[in-house]
Amino acid sequence: LSSKILIKGGTVVNADHQEFADVYIEDGVIVDVRPNIKVSDEFRVVDATGKFVMPGGIDPHTHLAMEFMGAETIDSFFSGQAAALAGGTTMHIDFVIPVRGSLSKGYEAYVEKAKLSCMDYGFHMAITKWDDTVSKEMEIMVKEKGINSFKFFMAYKGALMINDELLLEGLKKCKSLGALAMVHAENGDAVFEGQKRMIELGITGPEGHALSRPPVLEGEATARAIRLAAFVNTPLYVVHVMSIDAMEEIARAQKSGQKVIGEPVVSGLVLDDSTLWDPDFITAAKFVMSPPIRASGHGKALQAALSTGILKLVGTDHCTFNSTQKSIGIDDFRKIPNGVNGLEERMHLVWDTMVESGQLSVTDFVRVTSTECAKLFNIYPRKGAIRAGSDADIIIFNPNSTFHISAKSHHSKSDTNVYEGRSGKGKVEVTIAGGKIVWENEELKVVPGSGKYISMPPFNYLYHGIDKADENYFASFKAPVNRIKSSL
Numbered sequence: 001l002s003s004k005i006l007i008k009g010g011t012v013v014n015a016d017h018q019e020f021a022d023v024y025i026e027d028g029v030i031v032d033v034r035p036n037i038k039v040s041d042e043f044r045v046v047d048a049t050g051k052f053v054m055p056g057g058i059d060p061h062t063h064l065a066m067e068f069m070g071a072e073t074i075d076s077f078f079s080g081q082a083a084a085l086a087g088g089t090t091m092h093i094d095f096v097i098p099v100r101g102s103l104s105k106g107y108e109a110y111v112e113k114a115k116l117s118c119m120d121y122g123f124h125m126a127i128t129k130w131d132d133t134v135s136k137e138m139e140i141m142v143k144e145k146g147i148n149s150f151k152f153f154m155a156y157k158g159a160l161m162i163n164d165e166l167l168l169e170g171l172k173k174c175k176s177l178g179a180l181a182m183v184h185a186e187n188g189d190a191v192f193e194g195q196k197r198m199i200e201l202g203i204t205g206p207e208g209h210a211l212s213r214p215p216v217l218e219g220e221a222t223a224r225a226i227r228l229a230a231f232v233n234t235p236l237y238v239v240h241v242m243s244i245d246a247m248e249e250i251a252r253a254q255k256s257g258q259k260v261i262g263e264p265v266v267s268g269l270v271l272d273d274s275t276l277w278d279p280d281f282i283t284a285a286k287f288v289m290s291p292p293i294r295a296s297g298h299g300k301a302l303q304a305a306l307s308t309g310i311l312k313l314v315g316t317d318h319c320t321f322n323s324t325q326k327s328i329g330i331d332d333f334r335k336i337p338n339g340v341n342g343l344e345e346r347m348h349l350v351w352d353t354m355v356e357s358g359q360l361s362v363t364d365f366v367r368v369t370s371t372e373c374a375k376l377f378n379i380y381p382r383k384g385a386i387r388a389g390s391d392a393d394i395i396i397f398n399p400n401s402t403f404h405i406s407a408k409s410h411h412s413k414s415d416t417n418v419y420e421g422r423s424g425k426g427k428v429e430v431t432i433a434g435g436k437i438v439w440e441n442e443e444l445k446v447v448p449g450s451g452k453y454i455s456m457p458p459f460n461y462l463y464h465g466i467d468k469a470d471e472n473y474f475a476s477f478k479a480p481v482n483r484i485k486s487s488l
């Protein structure tokens with residue numbers, strides 16, 4: 001099989017411009033991008049006339065093979081990535097969960113899981129406790145293991161949740177390492193209280209999940225995390241922004257000049273909470289994720305925020321549990337494993353919801369699905385661009401074809417799909433990952449072990465708009481006030 005490919009006659013789209021050009025690929029790398037490239041017979045020529053040639057999607061937020069709430073997500077690194085490739089996503093960043101608080105043990109476990117990979121991936125890491133060992137291990141992760149982002153869960157009381165003291169330690173440590181702090185922003189203590197209230201009222205079904213953790217608790221935690229990040233003077237990334245309440249806190253902070261990045265996820269953009277009241281348990285439970293899917297006005301507002309640039313990149317929080325696993329919570333919504341699918345559907349649904357509706361341009365589509373993520377996590381222009389020298393992770397997208405979503409035809413191992421029955425304009429017809437055609441004519445050609453780990457270097461503080469790493473809130477208070485003792 002030829003490792004030389006020419007994509008001919010398409011419109012090449014990058015985040016900053018589009019142009020008619022051919023793309024010459026050899027040994028996994030883009031060699032040239034310009035009109036009318038002539039090649040020899042050994043090239044596989046792919047006709048892209050009338051189609052868009054775009055960087056493969058990068059999903060900043062996934063959970064493959066994660067042990068969570070008494071279950072393990074049904075998609076492995078192989079099945080989840082295969083699904084991703086069929087939907088035009090060629091890289092994802094997954095969250096390493098420490099093992100009993102140990103970062104190195106968690107890292108080793110994820111290295112093992114990821115050996116099945118059929119596309120490129122990177123790691124974020126969750127921080128679930130605090131001591132000198134954790135602090136030291138964070139340093140090792142950044143300096144030796146290629147991890148430049150750490151996530152703090154402000155919810156999941158009794159499991160992953162951290163308190164403000166730990167969050168502050170974590171923010172300071174991230175800042176000193178040039179790592180990006182990420183938060184799951186919900187007030188976990190109040191959620192716990194809300195859940196008890198629902199059970200006392202006899203509301204044990206999936207609707208209790210949404211009722212127990214309303215938008216105000218997401219807004220509160222988002223505001224608190226933002227203010228603590230301001231206190232430390234370090235950037236903050238808010239994962240899965242699901243509500244107007246959280247989005248408005250992010251907008252306010254940005255207006256004041258603070259570096260806060262908000263990540264909407266596909267479920268929050270396109271779904272609404274009505275399904276949680278479905279009388280069939282599984283039909284409702286498959287939509288249970290945290291923060292919960294909100295009433296429809298929230299999704300519309302998040303779309304507008306993505307359109308105007310308050311929110312800058314779209315993830316999925318792909319975290320799939322099948323019907324049997326969701327049934328663990330049949331008598332108590334608190335036991336339903338939290339999470340929904342999205343890796344395979346993200347590109348199509350963002351196109352349909354944002355581009356077809358006129359809320360984003362085609363170049364903006366590339367920015368929010370790929371380039372922004374590559375820049376933010378410091379792997380641009382190796383990823384997120386179609387230009388000479390970049391990795392050959394490319395999709396050919398036909399804007400005149402249509403996509404259809406169903407659990408019957410998707411590539412995730414889950415038996416349900418929260419987007420069941422949806423269809424719309426636009427279709428990923430070809431996916432090229434690492435210079436190989438892995439998706440074509442509705443067929444996947446993927447090999448376990450072919451995906452590479454993408455090391456993500458620590459940040460240059462200038463990128464985040466902070467001049468000096470040591471500049472902080474306390475700088476103006478360096479000299480103590482010289483009190484006059486006699487005044488006593």
Ligand code: URP
Nearest residue numbers: 184289290317319338339
């Ligand atoms: O419900 C969710 N979001 N499950 C995945 C874990 C997390 O909070 O991101």
Ligand code: ZN
Nearest residue numbers: 017018019033
């Ligand atoms: Zn150009």
Ligand code: ZN
Nearest residue numbers: 184239240290
């Ligand atoms: Zn989360």
Ligand code: ZN
Nearest residue numbers: 061062063317
């Ligand atoms: Zn998540």
